[in-house]
Amino acid sequence: MESKNKTVVKSMEILNLFLTYPKLSFNEIIQISGIPKTSVYRMVMSLEEMGFLDKDRDGKYALGLLFLQFGHLVSERLDIRQVALPIMHKLHDEVGEAVNLIVKDGKDAIYIEKLDTKQPVRLYTAIGRRTPLYAGACSRVILAYLPHDEKEQYLQEIDLKPIASGTITDKEQLRHVLEESLKTGYSFSRSELENHTSAIAAPIFNYQGQVIAGISIAGLDVNYQEDRLPQLIEKVKDAAQEISRKFGYI
Numbered sequence: 001m002e003s004k005n006k007t008v009v010k011s012m013e014i015l016n017l018f019l020t021y022p023k024l025s026f027n028e029i030i031q032i033s034g035i036p037k038t039s040v041y042r043m044v045m046s047l048e049e050m051g052f053l054d055k056d057r058d059g060k061y062a063l064g065l066l067f068l069q070f071g072h073l074v075s076e077r078l079d080i081r082q083v084a085l086p087i088m089h090k091l092h093d094e095v096g097e098a099v100n101l102i103v104k105d106g107k108d109a110i111y112i113e114k115l116d117t118k119q120p121v122r123l124y125t126a127i128g129r130r131t132p133l134y135a136g137a138c139s140r141v142i143l144a145y146l147p148h149d150e151k152e153q154y155l156q157e158i159d160l161k162p163i164a165s166g167t168i169t170d171k172e173q174l175r176h177v178l179e180e181s182l183k184t185g186y187s188f189s190r191s192e193l194e195n196h197t198s199a200i201a202a203p204i205f206n207y208q209g210q211v212i213a214g215i216s217i218a219g220l221d222v223n224y225q226e227d228r229l230p231q232l233i234e235k236v237k238d239a240a241q242e243i244s245r246k247f248g249y250i
Contacts, residue, residue, distance in 0.1 A: 010035055011043045015052060023060040077103055080213050081113045083246045088115055088215065091239045095232060097219040102138045103212065105130070107154065109139035117219050134160055134174055135167050137189040137201035138216035144181035145203045145211035166191030186233050190221060198224035200232050202240035207248025215240050
């Protein structure tokens, strides 16, 4: 307990009250929680300001709409994993390479599911790993299919830093690569996140045509020679389309 921030812990105690009580007044929060009035006031004001609590006309507090957004995102992402995993296994069996499922999280992408390569040398990937949207085939294919304004804002604000020998650090080159992905329906990378590796990725869409994830295969460069690329690209795109169809995308 000593390693935990006491204010955060107390704030969570207040939020946990609303798992039992739909609405509570300020005095009820104090009475039920047993937390001193001044502390409750400070924390409730902060929670309301951040959108974690809403206050109605009667002065009663309830969980804010922010929780609805969080809940929707968690539900959607868990559904993606559940739906995608059988298709990922099928792709994994067909190509023998690592298969990754990635979603956007702020200005980053995050791995939410992975299957390791069948090769003796494995890549550095792990569920929960974060990468910038501009680097790596799977992250970048999500970036490519974001709404134009959102993508342009990202490109204007981001500082392109090298991660491996092939990381794109020029914004005009990045724009060109993103346009190519829109035309071809996939993204390809070499040594962008880890040297001597390659990846092929395709976007996953929901019923509204919005990109919700990316699926990729990744492995050592030697397994991604020109003569093999068309077959691998087709398999990745087919897997992405199969997952997208399960989310209502036509």
